[in-house]
Amino acid sequence: MHQKRSYILSLLVVFLLSPFFLKAQISEFRDSVIQISGLTMTADSLRAIPAVSILVKGQGRGTISNTAGIFSIVLFKGDTLSFSAVGFKKQDYKVPVDIKGNNFSLIQLMVEDTTYLPVTIIKPYLSKQEFERAFANMDIPDDAYEVARKNTENARIRAMTRYTPVDGGEATNQYLNKQAQSLYYAGQRPPQNIFNPLAWAQFIQAWKQGDFKRKDDY
CATH class of the missing domain: 2.60.40.1120 (Carboxypeptidase-like, regulatory domain)
Incomplete structure (x- = not known):
């Protein structure tokens, strides 16, 4: 207790x-x-x-x-x-x-911390002839202007248009145009472009540009 x-x-x-x-x-x-x-x-x-x-x-x-x-x-x-x-x-x-x-x-x-980099020694070429030879054989990469100039060459663009496949939008437009043309001439014979001067002008222009050349020519 x-x-x-x-x-x-x-x-x-x-x-x-x-x-x-x-x-x-x-x-x-x-x-x-x-x-x-x-x-x-x-x-x-x-x-x-x-x-x-x-x-x-x-x-x-x-x-x-x-x-x-x-x-x-x-x-x-x-x-x-x-x-x-x-x-x-x-x-x-x-x-x-x-x-x-x-x-x-x-x-x-x-306190500011000073960082010391290692010493770099720049040496010139041994002779003027060696500098000229190195300068002539130097591979300088293309700048943006040169790359754009090469990409817009006519021959390069024609070659790319021949071998570059169409994208989805272009394929859809081609299909819709064919459908519209078939519906437009439904029930009648479509006209022959052999007598169309505009079609002949387009054919001659394409032939001059080389669009009908063989692939082996590129």
Whole structure:
């Protein structure tokens, strides 16, 4: 009986003190969170640096500074911010654990990172004759104008029209024209184009262009 009373009394004490413990934990958690707002600038000219990647180390989250170099991020006290941007050296900033308050302003100065390229030595040709021979045998690719000129040559277009198959739209138009012609002369004999001067003119023009040549001629 005495043990039962002690157990009930312990539960009652825990129940009464639990709000105070919870409030203390919430207060401790709130004090450990901090919002850092700042500006990323160059160390030499104090010029704002946009598009700086700002990551919280070990957590895989972060933010990016805007076009004016301004950023804002929420993290815990004691975390480390990593600043990186193209053309600048990587910088780290560790938030102090004992920092006061939940808001902090930061100006992060970044130093430009100079990249040295390997030395390139340009040597001329050994003689004028060697340069002339190399220039004459140089294979210069065609520019857009030359490609367009070759694609619009009459001989090339005629050859392509003979061997390029018709597409769906052209085949449909040909079929519909034949159907319309057959329906137009339905019940009567169609006229003979042998006495049509326009048809003869088209035939002579096609013959001059070489449309009736054999495929072996190309």
